[in-house]
Amino acid sequence: MIVSIRKAAMVAVMAGALLATACSKPSGEESGERQEFNIGWSIYAGWMPWPYAQQAGIVKKWADKYGIKINIVQVNDYVESVNQFTAGKLDGVTVANMDALTIPAAGGKDTSAIIVGDYSNGNDGIVLKGSDNLKDIKGRQVNLVELSVSHYLLARGLNSVGMTLRDVNTVNTADADIVGAFASPDVKAAVAWNPQLSVMKEQPSAHEVFSSADIPGEILDLLVVDTDTLKANPKLGKALAGIWYETVGLMQRKDETGKEARAAMAKLAGATPEAFDNQLATTYLYADPSAAVAATEAPALITTMTRVRDFSYSKGLFNGATSADAIGMAFPGGKTLGDPQNVTLRFDESFMKMAADGKL
Known part of the structure; x- marks a missing residue:
């Protein structure tokens, strides 16, 4: 069966914050231009395109285009994958919107959501x-x-x-x-x-x-990347967007090629093709990059993240903050939510837009 473990336990939040303080790379190393990157993932229907893309050679194709190397790294425990990202051991990770806010962002790690991949539509x-x-x-x-x-x-x-x-x-x-x-x-x-x-x-x-x-569009599944790494290496964002949209386009196909791709993803997830297809039926995939851009630019995203942050704060997931506004979030068009001087979660539509405009 496909295991979906999208949870933000308090112990994980605190561990992530401590790891970020103790284990992060020096800022100079983080912000420098690099050639090799590690992207973490865990098993969930909406994230299976990543390991399949690696298996099918799509990751290498796009990484080669930009002269870099991308390692798609499986982490068996979801919260651990997010903690590893928070600690600087991964350059990016697949994560739900709530957990992106309550673990890396709440831990002080400047994080950019560069791909809005799907939302739970009955999962x-x-x-x-x-x-x-x-x-x-x-x-x-x-x-x-x-x-x-x-x-x-x-x-x-x-x-x-x-x-x-x-x-x-x-x-x-x-x-x-x-x-x-x-x-x-x-x-x-x-x-x-x-x-x-x-x-x-x-x-x-x-x-x-x-x-x-x-509540369509509220439980979002994202790919997030360390903001400093992304700024110094925009080619990483371009390659990741290319990988994602090529792979999702393939899995959406109704022909034998699409069927084979979905079956391969199911196998990687430890599921039968039927079980995997059933999960996809309740997962709204943003296969079209223009739709993902529109969703990221829509006022509804700010409304959603307001609800998410208010709930998270009410449950003590902001590491002792005295206000729900303590953590700042940035959205397309220069809009912000929370403290604009402490923005640690950014919804960056630029790479999805490049894919939509055919400019990757």
Whole structure:
């Protein structure tokens, strides 16, 4: 099965911040022109184009074009991959928008999101037993991975029916244990992501009452790169954009070539082609770079990141900050959110735009 572990546990946030302080490369080395780069990834449907591109020679093709070498590095634990990026051991990493904010950005690492790859369009959901009405969750125990996108989804779902997190009791449950927990007669509500979610929905009397499809565009999956490295090596951004859009274009094809590419990605993820296709069905891929640019430039992204940062701050994920505005974020067109003097997360559409304009 495909394992999707997009969570920002407090211990991981703190570890990431400490690693960034203790292990980061000297700023001069980070900002200098380089020839070799390491990009980390972990298993998730929307990120499987990266290892496939390496296997298929697409990474080498684009790296050679710009005279550089790119290593696509698998990290088995998602949070560890983000911590390694925060510590300077990786030049870039695949990450969800919430975790990009709460781990590297909150840890003081200047981070640029250069590819908005997809959003969860049903890969995450709230499930109840014995009811198909979200309002019936009131007063229930809800099992989920706390401080994760599941926690954020629960907050958004409750808000949609006039409730808050104070109306339920959350129980921290590891993603590996969530299916078993929901199978217990005592557990009546849970929040999970695929593939666990699809298994839970098949249990007797289970009903999905809210999903990420109800908040499209809010749970985003990104490729982020160290900002100083990117500034000194724009060819890295160009190569990565070229790799991404060539590979995603290939996997979107309806012919045998596309089918073979998706099957290869499924194998890399440890999934069957059918299971992988089912995950893609609830993943909105920005295969067209112009659509990704439009999404990055849209005011809705600032609205989304305001919600994400407010939730993250309320859960103590900003490392002791006294305000949700403590961490600054930059968006296309010179727009900012939070402290403009402390911008550590930047949504940079320039490389996606080069791909859209055919200028890579």
